[in-house]
Amino acid sequence: MSDIILEMRGITKTFPGVKALENVNLKVRRGDIHAICGENGAGKSTLMKVLSGVYPIGTYDGDIHYEGKECRFTGIHDSEKLGIVIIHQELALVPMLSIGENMFLGNEQANAGVIDWNRVRRRSAELLRKVGLREDPDTLITNIGTGKQQLVEIAKALAKDVKLLILDEPTASLSEKDSQSLLDLLLEFKAQGMTSIMISHKLNEIKRIADQITVIRDGQSIETMDKADITEDRIVTTMVGRTLENRYPHRTPKVGETIFEVKNWSVYHPLHPERQIIKNVNLHVKKGEVVGIAGLMGAGRTELAMSVFGKTYGTNITGEVYLHGKKADTSTVGKAVKAGLAYATEDRKVYGLNLIDHIKHNVTIANLPGVSNSGVIDDMGELKVANEYRKKTNIRSSSVYQITGNLSGGNQQKVVLSKWLFSNPDVLVLDEPTRGIDVGAKYEIYTIINKLADEGKGILVISSEMPELLGICDRIYVLNEGRIVGEMKASDASQEKIMRAIVRGEVMEEKLERAAS
């Protein structure tokens, strides 16, 4: 059982300006469940996209050997022909088609283009039995829950005659019960001789089912461990153990009184109102303080921020917001801005900028009254403001008339910051302020954050990069599954401590769920 089914050697993949993978090696034994873990953005998903042919041969360096043969995939079809099937984190199902139709999407059971519906029904029923899903193949995907959808994805993979199944964070959006049955299913497949690769950062799951673990950090494969050697401690230290250089500008915090408080905040999912996304969160930010919110993807960080900022996420929102000790109404974006709150969104291209317009118009849009008189915009005043903020945040462009869609990520982020600075808030919530921008631009963003804190503003930073939080924050909250599971001073905190709080939170969550059911 110890022969190697898959070997990836020296995989290097660069995106413009960023090295996503550098000399990654991966060996997977036949019949194993092989876990790949690492922090958000470490390069796990990129590696799997290379393996499955999403990034075709020639766009990366290094080679892939599968069943002893070198593979040169030009697309996902080539890898699927060999039985390598990937199930992405965002499920690739068409909501308004039936289970059966989805299962054979692109692999239709047809004769000369005419679909044989009897065969579709017979085969899909058969596969659904295999994954233990009791649903009619004619049921629409939109009518079944996420857990069942995940099973449909797996059945879809089985329909393609899968030999190597790759699952990218399969349990990220599943409830505890659904996760357990999914893991059981994987063990069952293993007993039947199938090989799986599972990307996950849920350490308890990995411990339970994995035979081997490969840890990836900063685009490099660090270590592969066997089941016998796996301990949570060891995984955590390997995952986060990077040397910290001086990547963060120094600041001496001058922390004043509390200016921002969220009390007993609860939020439910907008489409599945029975799912509670934010669970009774309490937090506060003081004047001149930079506070971080740490947590894994899906912990509810963005949802928390957006639900506070004008109720732009979620339903059935309860709780109170206080600014300067007074209860504030933040139920619409306009009211939240007026109350002195600003929220720079996570995805600046989708939620932050009007990419077809220039810098000047983007900077003033959240505070047009600030450059106008009874609805008439003062052209020169606006130009002055735009130039002032361009200088203040050091936006590199030919002029304020450059279209924001043509700016680099770092400069786009500075435009977003400028927009919110011009709305003159007391509290700024920055969601992933440095995602996807290079190291130099990151340093500049940190400098701006420091300056704002020194001016007496309260700053709340949401970030998936723990070193960043440790580097720039004074205090850190740890959020897991919608609950605050830890609060620590940055001076006492470490990546291990944060990770441990998350893991502890998961254990606690499990207990709570068990108690509830």
Next chain:
Amino acid sequence: MSTETAAPAVSAAKASTQDAIKENLREYGLIIALIAIMLFFQFTTSGVLFRPVNLTNLILQNSYIIVMALGMLLVIVAGHIDLSVGSVAGFIGAVAAVLMVDYHINPLLAGLLCIGVGAIIGGCQGYFVAYMKIPSFIVTLAGMLIFKGLALWMLAGRSVGPFSTEFQMLSAGFIPDFIGPWTLVAPTLNAAGGPTPGTGIVLHATTIVIGLIIVAAMLYFALKSRRERESHGYDAEPYGFFVAKNLVMAGIVMFFMYMLASYRGLPNVLIVMGILIALFVFVTKRMTFGRRIYAMGGNVKAAALSGIHTERLTFYIFMIMGALAALAGLIFAARLNMATPKAGAGMELDVIAAVFIGGASAMGGIGQVTGAVIGAFIMGVMNNGMSIMGINIDWQQVIKGMVLLGAVAFDLYNKKKA
């Protein structure tokens, strides 16, 4: 994974003539295209196109399209479409006829009532688009059917007219000559001792004076904004280019004023149009209301997260569109001097085509009022020129369709190249 694109090379060169042209290539290109098309038809119609009477007709024929194009520009920039405007215009014409002809209501009061009804119609459609989140294409397609049907019902299949002369003045009237005619070349007298039509040059003096006032105002504001830019230390376009551009613009305005003056002067409807165009240019370029429309059309999520009430804004836009469609319906009815069940049919297509020829983006966020007006004139000149040439209506449609496609394709090609 993060993808980082390098910032484009930065150069802080002083604005040159070339830059100034490049920045406004789209607008200048449109004006040049319009002039070229006019010259082309001037040639193929052996000089008929530029005759004062024909130029006056050109304005009268296209006035209602331009009025609607102003609203349609807002709708399209906001990322929507309104297919109902033709039907709404026809329906309002019918309402006006019933009010004025059947019930003898005062034309001014009836006109205001009609515009109010148009605004309510637009508001209703806007409600479904903005708050119920039904795609505007569907809502206004439904509106198109509904108001076409209601117009038929209202008129019960008959044509209602004629209107009172006061109401006809809206489309057929000209401003009175307060200053009195200026005779440059005395017309030859006919046998009865009266002037022979088509001889001599007698100018409508008030029109010329208004033209001069407009040109003076244009130059004053151009100079003022230039001074302001310079005093704040910002680059303005080169002086030579600035002078040339404004002289050419002034020349064009004076030429048309002269042409109109040598027929019967400024049509009333041109005054209405002129005021509306100026208002819409101001709103889109200088007012927060306009700015928010562009922001919403460019990225509705970002706009909402910047505190813009996107729903309310969409509602207002459709309301404005409805009011303008009503005004266009009144102008059209006054021009025909009757309301017919078929009035307004297909007008929405000319209006939408005008806006797209004028450079608006179907994705929203991009488009200029001046572009839409010039686009409407391009369509109008082609209609007029081809009719004079005797080209059949079938081929006219084919050619107009190809011009629309060509204009948008050219636009996209330019954008990709840039």
